[in-house]
Amino acid sequence: MRLFACQKCGNLLHFENTVCERCGSSLGFLPEAGRLSAFTPDGLAMLDGKPRKACLNVAEDACNWFLPEAEAENFCPACRLNAVVPDLSVAGNLPLWRRMEAAKRRLIYTLDRLRLPHQASALRFSFLADLDGEPPTMTGHEDGHITIALAEADDAEREARRTRLNEPFRTLLGHMRHEVGHWYFIVLVQEAGRTAEFRALFGDESTDYAAALQAHYAKPPNDDWRGNHISAYAAAHPHEDWAECFAHYLHMVDSLEMAASFGLSISPVLDRHGVLETELDFSPYRAGMEAILQAWTPLTIAMNAMNRCMGTPDLYPFVLSAPVARKLGFIHEVVHHRPDTGH
Structure with missing residues (x-):
């Protein structure tokens, strides 16, 4: 495991984080990139500027992984x-x-x-x-x-x-x-x-x-x-x-x-x-x-x-x-x- 940084404010982030404590940005892990990303208010990953959708288990607070918006799957690679x-x-x-x-x-x-x-x-x-x-x-x-x-x-x-x-x-x-x-x-x-x-x-x-x-x-x-x-x-x-x-x-x-x-x-x-x-x-x-x-x-x-x-x-x-x-x-x-x- 490694540490991550918020793309908006540079704050230190951990694998399980869902919100940046410094700037308040929503966070999610992008499994295809192996990185934690901050998100813009309209759902774009600041890591690469692309839209993402949440794994269905994010709604249960049981996941913090996100998928490409066009992905056919609704569960992330871990939850599926x-x-x-x-x-x-x-x-x-x-x-x-x-x-x-x-x-x-x-x-x-x-x-x-x-x-x-x-x-x-x-x-x-x-x-x-x-x-x-x-x-x-x-x-x-x-x-x-x-x-x-x-x-x-x-x-x-x-x-x-x-x-x-x-x-x-x-x-x-x-x-x-x-x-x-x-x-x-x-x-x-x-x-x-x-x-x-x-x-x-x-x-x-x-x-x-x-x-x-x-x-x-x-x-x-x-x-x-x-x-x-x-x-x-x-x-x-x-x-x-x-x-x-x-x-x-x-x-x-x-x-x-x-x-x-x-x-x-x-x-x-x-x-x-x-x-x-x-x-x-x-x-x-x-x-x-x-x-x-x-x-x-x-x-x-x-x-x-x-x-x-x-x-x-x-x-x-x-x-x-x-x-x-x-x-x-x-x-x-x-x-x-x-x-x-x-x-």
């Missing part, structure tokens, strides 16, 4: 991926759904920056609320259909689940990045003929998935996973290892882009001249994996130190071992060197 949204007539569902959509827009922004396909014909989302008398909704993926439990958008409920499952990290955006990773395994590995390379790093994904998850949840918490995996859940099965690493890769490039947008300079690394400094002045979407890894470690040290200053838990409770770095490097490779699979 919705297969099911919660019943908005039920009290409390609307604010939770808005959080879902905000996280999904951030996901789609990163996928677009990586030039990864996400056509609505292949990838779709269902945001499901629990119903009285029915089993709780399970978050998961099946052949491009991602289901996210609406309860995950409730901060208190999500934190309770994180604690119950002994997880160091659990976010709504993290869920989406993890689940979409399962679909990109199909696109980037399976359909691209790179399964042998995958198995050399992650293991044999053809092993019984249900049995592996059952065994994982039956075991008491342990540290056996450390060193070879990014998280305990990643050790459950190669598919989960991939999805955890894929989500982590998206965390990395998104955070590094924002750090570079702020012009951050951090200094926990000693170079050959005896200078402690790391300039985050490159695009992680164009950099090699080695540069990404070299910048990521000092950035996360800084992020954690700042959180501790505020008395909050570490923002980044992970350690990148050499085996995990190799897995991330494979993901970087298949993302940037993928064949056209028709998705």
